[in-house]
Amino acid sequence: MALLEATHLWHHYSPGEWALEDISFELEAGELIGLLGPSGCGKTTLLRLIAGFERPVQGSISLGGQLISSPQRCLPPERRGVGMVFQDYALFPHLDAWQNASFGCRTAADQRRAEWLLVQLGINELKRRYPHELSGGQRQRLALVRALAPGPQLLLLDEPFSNLDVEVRLRLRSELRQVLAECGVSAVMVTHDPQEALAVCDRVAVMKDGGWHQYASPRQLVAEPATAFVARFVLQGNVLPLSCIQALADGGAAFGVAGAPATPDCDVLLRQDCLAVQLDANGSAKLVGREFLGDEWLYQFELQGELLRLKVPLEQELELGSFCRISLQPGAKALLFPPAVAAPALGRS
Numbered sequence: 001m002a003l004l005e006a007t008h009l010w011h012h013y014s015p016g017e018w019a020l021e022d023i024s025f026e027l028e029a030g031e032l033i034g035l036l037g038p039s040g041c042g043k044t045t046l047l048r049l050i051a052g053f054e055r056p057v058q059g060s061i062s063l064g065g066q067l068i069s070s071p072q073r074c075l076p077p078e079r080r081g082v083g084m085v086f087q088d089y090a091l092f093p094h095l096d097a098w099q100n101a102s103f104g105c106r107t108a109a110d111q112r113r114a115e116w117l118l119v120q121l122g123i124n125e126l127k128r129r130y131p132h133e134l135s136g137g138q139r140q141r142l143a144l145v146r147a148l149a150p151g152p153q154l155l156l157l158d159e160p161f162s163n164l165d166v167e168v169r170l171r172l173r174s175e176l177r178q179v180l181a182e183c184g185v186s187a188v189m190v191t192h193d194p195q196e197a198l199a200v201c202d203r204v205a206v207m208k209d210g211g212w213h214q215y216a217s218p219r220q221l222v223a224e225p226a227t228a229f230v231a232r233f234v235l236q237g238n239v240l241p242l243s244c245i246q247a248l249a250d251g252g253a254a255f256g257v258a259g260a261p262a263t264p265d266c267d268v269l270l271r272q273d274c275l276a277v278q279l280d281a282n283g284s285a286k287l288v289g290r291e292f293l294g295d296e297w298l299y300q301f302e303l304q305g306e307l308l309r310l311k312v313p314l315e316q317e318l319e320l321g322s323f324c325r326i327s328l329q330p331g332a333k334a335l336l337f338p339p340a341v342a343a344p345a346l347g348r349s
């Protein structure tokens with residue numbers, strides 16, 4: 001049986017403007033799942049429904065086999081056995097680190113867990129400090145301790161690393177996985193960073209406009225993006241109209257396609273290794289942007305009104321404004337998406 005089960009969830013803040021549309025998913029015990037999508041797609045709303053801060057307009061949520069949310073019944077947040085970690089830490093400023101860490105502890109076992117977690121996360125020496133005397137990374141570790149000390153079944157994390165610098169973020173990400181595994185806690189993490197979601201989550205739900213585009217493991221998302229949006233947002237891939245790709249293939253290279261049946265207005269995902277660039281004054285691609293990535297260039301070309309992003313070796317240095325010929329590598333494999341893809345879980349009841 002799944003630990004968390006959401007069934008046909010719909011939610012709005014004002015009638016007619018759905019923030020969530022027909023969301024159904026399961027989370028298995030021990031899993032860390034990510035809610036990934038652009039701003040306003042409904043990630044925080046879904047987290048608030050799971051936490052019990054909002055009551056769904058339709059649908060239900062069960063945790064450990066118990067119904068916790070439906071339009072008729074909404075178990076209060078403090079009785080759900082769910083911990084929360086927020087982007088801005090939300091520590092109590094007038095309590096020291098130990099008082100914050102042990103705030104939700106009800107038993108001696110909870111207190112022992114709080115002590116153990118402080119040691120695990122390397123902040124045990126800072127117990128007597130107040131939140132304003134801690135760095136951002138230390139505050140977020142303390143917030144994690146406070147959320148995990150009462151022994152929740154499920155931890156909800158709302159963009160927990162977004163206020164931290166890159167180095168601390170990378171370190172805390174791997175500490176999070178470790179501490180969740182050691183505590184045997186499952187988690188749902190909101191993020192708008194595809195790299196972060198792919199790096200730490202067991203499964204990732206890609207959301208847009210209140211709907212679910214794909215819910216899959218990071219490997220599956222990369223190998224088989226379900227929609228053109230997933231290919232663009234998660235893989236940062238080049239998704240272009242088929243007509244544009246056919247113009248590239250006219251140079252002679254044949255290319256194979258997988259996915260939906262081809263129609264003239266369908267979109268195509270071309271992976272990085274499908275394409276080659278050559279400087280050519282008669283070429284149809286114009287270099288309109290370039291970024292130095294340290295070990296390669298990231299070039300942005302304009303081609304028939306579309307933008308194409310390509311990474312190329314440092315030796316292939318090109319001036320902005322240069323014209324190039326972009327060709328498909330022989331045997332290149334592309335993935336087709338039908339036009340105006342409807343997300344699998346979308347559709348009004």
Ligand SMILES: Nc1ncnc2c1ncn2[C@@H]1O[C@H](COP(=O)(O)OP(=O)(O)OP(=O)(O)O)[C@@H](O)[C@H]1O
Nearest residue numbers: 013014019037038039040041042043044045046192
């Ligand atoms: N309290 C509220 N009252 C009215 N509308 C709201 C409220 N909270 C969120 N919304 C709307 O619901 C939609 C989903 O918002 P939500 O905060 O869930 O998105 P999000 O994906 O978490 O965005 P972000 O990444 O910017 O935090 C948005 O259109 C937003 O404007």
